[in-house]
Amino acid sequence: MITFKLAFRNLVGAGLRTWLNVFVLSLSYVVIIYMNGMLDGWNVQAKSDMMNWDTGQGQLWQKNYDPSDPFTLQDSFDPIPADFNTMIGEGKIAPVLVTMASFYPEGRIQSILLKGIPENQKVIELPTASMTADSSSIPGLVGKRMAEANKIKKGDVITIRWRDRNGTFDAADVLITAIFETNVPTVDGGQIWIPLSRLQKMMQLPGEATLFIRGKSDWPSFGKDQWIVKDLKSLTADIDQVIKAKSVSTSILYLILLLLAMLAIFDTQVLSIFRRQREIGTQIALGMTRGQVVRLFTLEGAMNGVLAALLAAVYGIPFLASQAKYGIPMPKASNSMGMAIAEKIFPVYSVGLVVVTICFVMLTALVVSYIPARRIAKMNPTEAIKGKIQ
Amino acid sequence: MESNKTVITIRNLVKTFPMGNREFTALNGINLSFAKGEFSGLVGPSGSGKTTLLNIIGTLDSPTEGEAIVLGDSVGELSQKKAANLRNMKIGFVFQTFNLLPVYSTFENVEFPLLLQKMSAANRKKSVMDALDWVGLTDKAKSRPAQMSGGECQRVAIARAIVKKPEIVLADEPTANLDAENSHNILKTMEKLNQSLGTTFLFATHDEKVIGYLKRIIKLVDGKVASDEIFAKK
Known part of the structure; x- marks a missing residue:
């Protein structure tokens, strides 16, 4: 409870620094969900367009x-x-x-x-x-x-x-x-x-x-x-194959986005924690154990993640919802790229995508808060007090 | 308000640090003891081992050889948790650079050690306001360190050190970043606390202004005690 109270006090007290961290982190949530929602939307749209324009709900073929x-x-x-x-x-x-x-x-x-x-x-x-x-x-x-x-x-x-x-x-x-x-x-x-x-x-x-x-x-x-029934599954088998093949590249892109987010969070958190090493040394001198310090900074990272998720919800939900409703206009040039791209892509955000993204970003915030805090807390507090740990 | 109860005993203390391929001996065979209520100081040039000795007494560091017994506990044998508890309950620190937590208000900075002690909110508030009253900063309870002068910051640091009514206060160059007037104010405050509460004060300093207030001066040179003088009254 004390750790929670101190973490909350640190976050509130840090003011702008906290909000910058939280904003960067919230951007990670929104950008990752947005990008992947767009790719998923593209796939869903390609399939639904195929049904609307070509296959209908099923076909019957002359033998x-x-x-x-x-x-x-x-x-x-x-x-x-x-x-x-x-x-x-x-x-x-x-x-x-x-x-x-x-x-x-x-x-x-x-x-x-x-x-x-x-x-x-x-x-x-x-x-x-x-x-x-x-x-x-x-x-x-x-x-x-x-x-x-x-x-x-x-x-x-x-x-x-x-x-x-x-x-x-x-x-x-x-x-x-x-x-x-x-x-x-x-x-x-x-x-x-x-x-x-x-x-x-x-x-x-x-x-x-x-x-x-x-x-x-x-x-x-x-x-x-005379006639053979072709159900939707067999009619859309080709596009399903394309989506499946694309899902590998989508996963790679998702991973890259997550890694970029992790780097941003890592940079922000590590910089923040190393800048606060004098504070860590002082806290140890005042009677905190190393474990308490590590827990405090890790909890701060987690609270950053939660605040970022809330902030992301505040501006992300209206933004993502409006994109899903009105679509993302694609440039005219994209039609001559040899790919079937609609004039507008309507992003689709699955629950899985949102949950996995939130969990991953929070986990990242936790890990990148824990590692540097543990390193500083493990060092000689007299060095930390002087801010000498590199 | 002095008593003869020994609060710190140091026997044959050696402290070495690795320095490249060799070892640097910061303290070499120190033997000292401090009684409750002493107002004493370790003096000497930079690199003489003052801060190292203070850090060992404050359980922030441990001896390489020998023994440092603080309030009955041998520093080298204390677990990390027990050392933290000793610092939290019985030892106060005052640093040269104040080391206030920058995002906390004066009140919150002084309150910090009491939070770790899990003291009730009402008792915390009373103790913090008493400590701030001691250092004359009750009107700055809501100020942040960045909004205060160096002298005020150091008074907050003193309030933070004494709020838990520790048995020992360790002050490392407490006036190094202060002008003469603020230095004297700080020292008078500490002297008053020493006399009223019976708190043992141990300084590490080479500031003449501080030395003028000390009742016992231990001079360290190259990690050894060069002299140990007691002044009946200053």
Whole structure:
């Protein structure tokens, strides 16, 4: 109790010095949680964007469909099961027909994936409702990356060529009615989206689809011989792998941040304690045992940690919460870095991250208070009184 | 108010310190004893061993050879805890550089040894105010060391040394950082405490002003007692 009282008195008495220590320490908490929250947020966002723009809550694939093998596309379609029609009409399931095609940007020929999707679908965030045009044109959507790579603008008409189910080539013009922005490359690069009914007609595949994307509803009944269920886990396996690989580098970054924080705390505490060695010598001369002195300084370090956590809560919680709510704007340049980065990243702070960070910073404050105090207390007090310990 | 009770006995005391590859002998065969209520001083040039002897008597250091018995305990055989307890209960220190705890107020500095004794708050307050009254600093109870003059700081240090009513006060060059007027004030305060409370005072000094107040002067030269003179009345 006396040690606690003296530690409290020392902290209060030190005034500005205490608050500087506490502020530096509180910055460690906030910066570490902020940085890691941003990285976690990036991962969470990448996955949720993938679900919102591409996978939905699950998919049903025609048994021959293999997105990594374009040659399977010519056989990857089957009639839409009758039980699906109601939900498709309500926009709860989106059938997608996929085929290979070519188009001719600036006189070049380029292979693309031509995808048909209903205009009324509500399962993914593609702005399919904007695929409206008079019956003489085929309305189409492209992603921003696709548009930039091929200098396509909204309102442009591009010629596409494809082969129907019989292998006959045909060509038509597509009017680009919207250019959508997403950070999910699997719905953007090298793809043109057009209304499903138009593509079915073009392909001579009325009422057929390559795959289905569902929202939160369960699948109606379907023929297990023609269709294969792809659950969310298998659809997001690739991104999960990327996140897992990234988590190693995230852990390394976390460790580096913790080490930097530890260095800052170590510097502050060691400097503070060595500056106070005369005080330590005096306390021993006045009757404190070495153990009491070490306990006093270690407790001061711990109290610094607690005060820092409180201070970090005072300005850190509003700051971190506002970042989580409004997001961190990413520079435009980050889009051309070859990585899928959203315009804004919304940090995610897990309880584990907060608890581990608080525990680690406090433990560090304890250790770096204990070690120099023990060293000074172990030395001859007559040297400490004179401030001669280096 | 002197008595013949011996409070400090030093026999054949030797203290050496490592200095590079060799040993430096700071004290060499010291034999001394001090009775309760003495107002005495170790005098001599720098490096003569005054502070070393004071530190050993104050249980802050231990002898290399020989014996130093302070209030019945042999310093070399005291455990760290017992030595700390002896310093806390029975020995007061006054340092050349005051060594006040800078973040504490005057009151808190003087209160510090009593906190270690786990004295009740009411008794602590009374003892601290009594000690401050002794040194004439009751009006500075809330001041910090940085807000006070050197003389006032040293008076606080004296109050801190005497607040627990120790049997021995060890003062290492207590006037070295003070002007003549403050030095005399401090010494008069100490002399008054010595006479009123019967506290044994032992100084380490080469300040003529201090020497003028001492009733016993032990001169140390090169770690040995060169002379030991007692003055009946100064």
